[in-house]
Amino acid sequence: MxxxxxxxxxxxxxxxxxxxxxxxxxxxxxxxxxxxxxxxxxxxxxxxxxxxxxxxxxxxxxxxTQMQPFADLVKPFPRLVRDLNLRWRKQVNLKIEGESTLIDRTMIETLNAPLMHLIRNGFAHGIEDSTTRIKAGKPPEATITLQAVNRGTETLITVKDDGNGIDTHKICQRLRKMGISDAEIAQMSTPEIIDYIFQPGFSTSEEVTELAGRGVGMDVVKTSLEEIRGDIRVNSEPRKGTTFIIRVPFTLSILRVMLIESSGLIFAVPANSVKEVFPLEVEGVNDLTEITWQEETVPLLHPEKSLRFNRPHKPFEMSGYPVINKPIALIVGSDNSLGAIHIDRVWSEPEVTVRPIESPLPLPMGIISSMMLGDGRVVPLVDPVQLLEDFLNKGSQPISPTSQPSTENTAKTILVVDDSINVRRYVTLTLEKAGYQVEQAKDGQDAVDKLVSGLVVDGVICDIEMPRLDGYGVLEELKTKSEFRSLPIAMLTSRSNEKHRKLALNLGAAAYFSKPYNEQELLQTLHSLL
Structure with a gap:
């Protein structure tokens, strides 16, 4: 050195x-x-x-591995129709569409019998002979169309013929023979009458043949579909034909979706249900009821008019930047019922895990499932075709039929503190019905941490017996801080003893309720405190 x-x-x-x-x-x-x-x-x-x-x-x-193309399912049906043509001397062409549509491998075998019954039923009951068709102005050769398409979380299989349609008069005659009165029949709608074809043993044929009259087949169709959680609907027009629409669940949990926003509503739609993303570069787009797409006028649906919630809710803020940040229209539907859905912006197009919504209450029309964002927030998965069909059939309806909350309570937020999740849910439901916004805390320490961290509330409903920090501790922690001295804290507890009540009030509690509590008394007291 x-x-x-x-x-x-x-x-x-x-x-x-x-x-x-x-x-x-x-x-x-x-x-x-x-x-x-x-x-x-x-x-x-x-x-x-x-x-x-x-x-x-x-x-x-x-x-x-899990899926097979629709072509594997319908492979034997062309030969079936050719054999029926030769046996009964009719001219019927089988047209197959959507052969590449993937179907769950476990459902292929189950769907084989229902589709075969529907083809044989259309051939026997729906298709007229060549002479009758020519007289009716139809081509001599009839057509049965088999089509499959994946839409959202479902696979739709359509069996359509251009025959004579379902004769409801024959069904009514058969119902009379079964003992159903004319008054009861008169009260039935056409779909209800047609639905009787799925009853065991029901047939409108006067004679028994290899194809008809035995009363078996259509009930097998419905029973087989119910085993795989599917269903079937029927549309029939006299002298024009009949369409059977089969819906079976698309069991894969991974789905590509479009995460979109419309008037502050964030929801997802399956990407495979959208035909085209169409720009809306016009003024006054919020007032438009229809647009022109490929030289065709189609109705324009505004989701906020159909997906409308009456209860107060927090703004759903997204992070990052949208991939499309201008008004667009999602073109959805089939050739017979095309429509457009107005969208403000598209955030992303991810592949997500679809999570079913398990609830004893029926889901609102259009909402079929849910997905979870990376931050844990849940977003509804909406079938745009179903939403469009419901809008065209019924017009816009609010999906939450609760009464409109008063403007006085709309901005008020209440923190519910209880270590019992069931109690928190019940109190939250009571407050939300009254028009309040609700935050929850699982115990006293969680509540104090949230408030000290910046959570702004107008009132607190707090239990006393809780782990980590009890209700008395919450009062001592908050009332010693100047910013929380005027915050009303109501105690909701199973301790009904007067000494516990006095202790809570001495520590700064604004009100004291014993479980079980009276809802109206709680709401009235809360209203006066706020």
Missing amino acids: FGDRRFCEKFGYSDLHLISQEQIESIVQLQEVTSDIDLGLQKMTQAVQDFNQTTRSLQKNVTT
Whole structure:
């Protein structure tokens, strides 16, 4: 060291030069470390990309393993129709559409019998002979169309014929023979009458043949579909034909969706249900009821008019930037019922895990499932075709038929503190019905942490017996802080003893309720406190 100093003094170097040299060496070493870190990050990024590619490949292979194309299911049906033509001397052509549509492998065998029954039923009951068709102005050759399409979380299989349609008069005659009075029949709608064809033993044929009259077939169709959680609907027009629409669940849990926003509502729609994303570069788009798409006028649905909630709710704020940040229309539906849905912006188009909504209450029309965002928030999955059909049939209806909350309570937020999740849910339901916004805390310490961290509420409903920090502790913690001294805190507890009541009031409680409580008394007291 002394030698270095003498060397520096001899050649005119000072301690500052030595320190500077050491700093330069440290900077060079830091640059080398930074380069190593950058190289490591590049390798990590490449590894993540390889992992994502492997995951997508595995997902594709799983899909291929679980699913089969619709063509495998309908492979024997053309020969079936040819044999029926030769046996019964009719001219029927079988048309198959959507052969590449994927169907769950476990459902292929179950769907075989229902589709075969529907084809034979259409051939026997719906299709007229060539002479009758010519007299009716139809081509001599009839057509039965089989079509499959994946829509949202469902697979739709359509069996359509251009025959004579379902004769409801024959069904009514059969119902009379079964003992149903004319008065009861008169009260039935056409769909209710047609639905009787699915009853066991029901047939409108006067004679028994290989194709009809035995009273079996259609009931087998409905029973088989119910086993796989499917259903069937019938549309029939006299002298034009009959359409059977089968819906079976699309059991894969991974689905590509479009995460979209309309008037502050955030929801997802299956990407495979959207025909086209159409720009809406016009003024007054919120007042439009129809648009022109491919030289065709289609109705324009505004989701906020159908998906309308009456209860107060927090704004759903998204992070990041939308991929499309201008008004657009999603073109959805089939050729017979096309429509457009107005959207303000599109946030992303991710592949997500679909989560079923298990509830004893029926889901609102259009909402079929749910998905979860990365931050844990749940977003409804909406079938846009179903939403459009309901809108066209019934017009816009609010999906939450609760009474409109008063403007006085709309902005009020209440914090419910209880270690019992059932109590929290019940109290929350009571408050939300009255028009309040509700936050929840699982115990006293959780409540204090949320309030100290910046949660703004207008009142607190708090239990006493809780882990970590009880209700008395909540009062002591909050009432010693100046910002919470005027915050009304009502105690809701199973302790009905007067000494507990006095202790809570002495600590600063604004009200005291014993469980079980009176809802009206609680709401009235809360209203007066606020």
